[in-house]
Amino acid sequence: MKLDEIIISRAIIERFGRKFSQGLDIDVAIVGAGPSGLVAAYYLAKAQARVAMFERKLSVGGGMWGGGMLFNEIVIQEAARRILDEFGISAEKFQEEYYTVDSVEMVSTLCSAACRAGVKIFNGISVEDLMIREEAVVGLVINWTAVEMAGLHVDPLAVRARFVVDATGHPAEVVQVLQRKNPITLKTPSGSFQGERSLWAEAAEHSTVENTGEIYPGLYMAGMAVNATMGGYRMGPVFGGMLLSGEKVARLLLERLGSSK
Ligand code: 48F
Numbered sequence: 001m002k003l004d005e006i007i008i009s010r011a012i013i014e015r016f017g018r019k020f021s022q023g024l025d026i027d028v029a030i031v032g033a034g035p036s037g038l039v040a041a042y043y044l045a046k047a048q049a050r051v052a053m054f055e056r057k058l059s060v061g062g063g064m065w066g067g068g069m070l071f072n073e074i075v076i077q078e079a080a081r082r083i084l085d086e087f088g089i090s091a092e093k094f095q096e097e098y099y100t101v102d103s104v105e106m107v108s109t110l111c112s113a114a115c116r117a118g119v120k121i122f123n124g125i126s127v128e129d130l131m132i133r134e135e136a137v138v139g140l141v142i143n144w145t146a147v148e149m150a151g152l153h154v155d156p157l158a159v160r161a162r163f164v165v166d167a168t169g170h171p172a173e174v175v176q177v178l179q180r181k182n183p184i185t186l187k188t189p190s191g192s193f194q195g196e197r198s199l200w201a202e203a204a205e206h207s208t209v210e211n212t213g214e215i216y217p218g219l220y221m222a223g224m225a226v227n228a229t230m231g232g233y234r235m236g237p238v239f240g241g242m243l244l245s246g247e248k249v250a251r252l253l254l255e256r257l258g259s260s261k
Helices: 005-022 035-046 078-087 103-117 145-150 173-181 201-210 224-230 240-260
Strands: 025-031 051-055 073-077 092-095 098-102 120-123 125-133 136-144 157-166 197-199 213-216 219-221
Touching (some): 025 136, 035 051, 035 103, 051 157, 073 078, 073 103, 073 240, 078 098, 078 103, 078 240, 098 103, 125 145, 125 157, 136 145, 157 173, 173 213, 173 219, 201 224, 201 240, 219 240
Parallel strands (some): 157 219
Antiparallel strands (some): 125 136, 136 157, 213 219
16 A cells, blocks of 8 residues: 555545534533533433533643642542443542542543544634624634634634533633623522632532533533532532533433424
């Protein structure tokens, strides 16, 4: 076999073009490929929803890689262990109801399962704005992260989605941009973005799952973005709530998609 650089280049361009084009008009667009986003994407795609995921960084996995303070182990509590079982991720019992997971196994396995279920993951792409119709979110405005970093004046492209999920973690970037650019009321106690509070793992893990849901018509939130938006606490390197939040948002969206199909 004689390798031709132009065939290699054309293969990449055409196959990416096909994938990108399929990702432009979908059921659910997920912003952020951390634990909550990856789990949500997996369950949605497994149920045949058309899902695309946009991740600012080259690497997926969000805050999982570094475990706690760069010790690359994360803690999962009993309530979320069944989700690890669903993915075939090995958890080691530390003491009653506490389990540890190697963070690299966690990231790679969640990502692999999402891809195999049919999720289209676009890394190196940042969501900078939302597409709006009347009183609802109907898609994303995206650009290359490299363009964002270079500060180049390059217009973005758009993605249409029946539903958008903010899974951007602590900054809750999607909710924040919606509020900053539009005169809207969010479904929070104050009607506005509340901001994250300090560390209280027990309360935070509960509220992140409890408040997972629709924050504005067409816009759902999962993971740490939920607590940041609702004024909840941070939880540190315990990840059960992230997994359960991802699972919950997928279930809520599948109910919506089922009723709108
Ligand atoms: O922060 P992240 O892991 O979100 P999560 O699923 O999990 C939070 C935990 O990692 C941890 C915690 C719980 O134990 O407190 O922090 O809520 O992943 C969020 C991903 O979103 C990407 C970001 O690079 C990260 O990988 N992201 C953020 N803003 C954007 C974005 C954006 N505007 N466009 C695309 N990706």
